[in-house]
Amino acid sequence: MSIGHALLGLLEGGPRHGYDLKRSYDERFGQDRPLHYGQVYSTLSRLLKNGLVTEAGVEAGDGPERKRYAITDAGVTDVERWLSTPEKPEPYLQNTLYAKVVLALLSGRSATEVLDAQRAAHLTTMRELTKRKVDGDLADQLICDFALFHLEADLRWLELTAARLDQLAVEVTR
Amino acid sequence: MSLLKAEGLFKSFGKTHALDGADISIRAGEVVAVMGPSGSGKSTLLHCIAGILPPDKGTVHYSGQDLTAMNDSKRSELRRTEFGFVFQFGQLVPELTCLENVALPLRLSGMKRKDAERASRDWLARLEVDGVADQRPGETSGGQGQRVAVARALVTRPKVIFADEPTGALDSLNGERVMHLLTTAARETGAAVVLVTHEPRVAAYSDREVVVRDGRSRDVEFAR
Ligand SMILES: Nc1ncnc2c1ncn2[C@@H]1O[C@H](COP(=O)(O)OP(=O)(O)O)[C@@H](O)[C@H]1O
Ligand SMILES: [Mg+2]
Numbered sequence: 001m002s003i004g005h006a007l008l009g010l011l012e013g014g015p016r017h018g019y020d021l022k023r024s025y026d027e028r029f030g031q032d033r034p035l036h037y038g039q040v041y042s043t044l045s046r047l048l049k050n051g052l053v054t055e056a057g058v059e060a061g062d063g064p065e066r067k068r069y070a071i072t073d074a075g076v077t078d079v080e081r082w083l084s085t086p087e088k089p090e091p092y093l094q095n096t097l098y099a100k101v102v103l104a105l106l107s108g109r110s111a112t113e114v115l116d117a118q119r120a121a122h123l124t125t126m127r128e129l130t131k132r133k134v135d136g137d138l139a140d141q142l143i144c145d146f147a148l149f150h151l152e153a154d155l156r157w158l159e160l161t162a163a164r165l166d167q168l169a170v171e172v173t174r
Numbered sequence: 175m176s177l178l179k180a181e182g183l184f185k186s187f188g189k190t191h192a193l194d195g196a197d198i199s200i201r202a203g204e205v206v207a208v209m210g211p212s213g214s215g216k217s218t219l220l221h222c223i224a225g226i227l228p229p230d231k232g233t234v235h236y237s238g239q240d241l242t243a244m245n246d247s248k249r250s251e252l253r254r255t256e257f258g259f260v261f262q263f264g265q266l267v268p269e270l271t272c273l274e275n276v277a278l279p280l281r282l283s284g285m286k287r288k289d290a291e292r293a294s295r296d297w298l299a300r301l302e303v304d305g306v307a308d309q310r311p312g313e314t315s316g317g318q319g320q321r322v323a324v325a326r327a328l329v330t331r332p333k334v335i336f337a338d339e340p341t342g343a344l345d346s347l348n349g350e351r352v353m354h355l356l357t358t359a360a361r362e363t364g365a366a367v368v369l370v371t372h373e374p375r376v377a378a379y380s381d382r383e384v385v386v387r388d389g390r391s392r393d394v395e396f397a398r
Contacts (some may be wrong), residue, residue, distance in 0.1 A: 126378035155374040
């Protein structure tokens with residue numbers, strides 16, 4: 001899961017403080033693994049250095065938690081690219097894919113396109129595995145089948161999510 | 175260059191819009207998976223492009239001829255000579271042996287019994303079910319029956335094979351075997367395959383996929 005992209009995606013809704021971002025991230029994506037403050041601030045300072053966010057006002061007092069951050073045009077382009085590039089098909093993508101779908105919905109982009117691109121990438125990998133399996137010996141078949149069943153599970157999740165997008169859109173934007 | 179091209183298909187059953195502006199384009203010899211959730215219109219799309227069901231609106235061109243403008247006898251002639259069909263089940267004639275089932279399309283085209291049965295035996299062997307040649311479909315296993323059905327679809331050397339959930343009633347192992355044999359035979363004979371399936375592992379035997387959702391299809395090749 002790319003925390004930087006997720007934070008950028010959340011910043012598309014408007015400038016925010018670091019602690020605010022962390023809370024929002026944990027609430028939406030951090031069920032198993034909430035972010036540490038340190039992670040949030042080191043990620044933000046990297047985004048700042050790369051010109052993907054800017055400081056948008058500092059409140060009185062000191063410490064990083066006083067700063068508000070805003071996404072830049074370059075940051076928006078970066079989110080755009082992340083959302084439209086399918087993940088390399090491999091197991092345990094659910095958190096990243098879920099975050100992409102939610103952030104696409106939050107920003108008014110097409111979540112269907114995110115899911116379609118991912119389905120195509122998964123099927124391409126499944127085709128390669130199927131070819132290897134068909135041309136291979138029993139050991140190849142068993143190894144490829146293991147990966148194929150896992151990718152198939154991802155695809156079933158993609159389909160189910162596609163069928164529930166309207167409902168999810170209502171919930172995330174509430 | 176597409177062999178089969180359908181454009182702007184609409185089809186309703188009462189108030190249900192089964193097809194709502196579907197496009198698809200199939201090139202000679204390619205294996206295309208038609209995917210999508212249950213009820214999305216996959217079977218209706220297949221029936222329309224195979225000339226089984228007339229669309230309410232839209233055109234279907236096969237090799238330069240407009241299927242929707244043909245009369246029924248011309249269309250069924252085309253189906254018999256150019257197309258092959260494999261469905262989920264119930265396509266073999268229960269009273270005939272498996273060999274006679276495979277030979278049936280050849281006999282209907284006027285081929286002599288001996289020649290038809292020789293060709294059919296070859297196809298049963300290619301699909302690794304020559305052992306059930308003299309049994310009736312009811313006496314075979316599901317996997318064997320589907321292979322006989324595939325042999326029957328291929329025996330006329332069709333240009334397009336339409337397969338609607340051909341592995342839907344089979345377990346994984348038998349399903350994979352049927353897919354392997356079907357796609358291998360189709361590639362060897364140069365037949366295109368339109369494969370309707372909601373199973374990703376089955377779709378993985380294809381060259382590309384077309385996704386149907388709410389009666390609309392997304393065919394990235396169509397625009398080319
Ligand atoms: N002969 C029919 N009469 C009435 N409704 C039908 C008929 N065939 C299909 N439908 C309806 O049209 C829609 C699409 O069906 P179908 O093409 O069979 O979908 P799929 O093959 O993707 O499951 C469904 O809502 C289905 O109930
Ligand atoms: Mg169907």
